[in-house]
Amino acid sequence: MPAGIFYFSLLEQMVKADKKISEEEIEELIRKNFKMKGLILADVKVIRMNDNTLTSGSSKLVPAAITTSGSVNEKWTNGVDKEEFKILQDYIDYVIKQISKEIMSGKIDIKPYNKNGKIPCEYCGYKTICGFNTRQKGNNYNYIDKKSKDDIIQKMKGEI
Ligand code: SF4
Structure with missing residues (x-):
């Protein structure tokens, strides 16, 4: 059973400050940047297993929080229950x-995503090879909206 799916950046961390700060403060800021993003199984036991220093409040490691009475703080937790986790996996x-079906049927268009103007081509090292150019006929972006986990869960519940 999955306990969560998390990620964090492996890029070298830079800390900005407008005044001189101590080594400890720098370390604290860097640690904050390493707090993992993602989705956790909303279960206090699981949250505490992911962050064994957490008794209550927000975790510094995972996107979860526990109330003073010892339950999941839903407002500060990006979590789902077991059933919802299974739905997202499905x-x-x-x-x-x-x-896979589309690729097997020959659909291999060059169609980079465009999410509110954000595109992957900006940082792509294959620009000269792929030749994507919106001025050429048939070259279009795949405009996508960010779907929330709740939208996906609702949609899947209606279909299964
Ligand atoms: S430049 Fe080409 S290969 Fe690179 S992200 Fe854009 S469409 Fe994809």
Whole structure:
């Protein structure tokens, strides 16, 4: 059973300050930047297993918080229950199968995503090879909206 899915940046951390700060303060700021993002199983036991220093309040390691009475603080926790976790896993399977089917049927368009103007081509090292250019016929972005986990769960509940 998954306890969560997390990620954090491996990039070298830079700390900005407008005044001289101590080594400890720098370390604290760097640690903050390493707090993992993602989704956790909303269960106090699981949260405490992910962060064994946490009794109550927000975790410095994972996107979760526990109330003073010892329950999951839903407002500060990016979490789902077991059933919702399974639904999200099924959704990922469904999307992978859809993409695989499209590739197998020959659909291999160059169609980079465009999420509110944010595109991957900006930092891509293959620009000269792929030749994507919106001025050329047939070259279009795949405009996507950010789907929240709640939207996906609702959609999947209606389909399964
Ligand atoms: S430049 Fe080409 S390969 Fe790179 S992200 Fe854009 S479409 Fe994809």
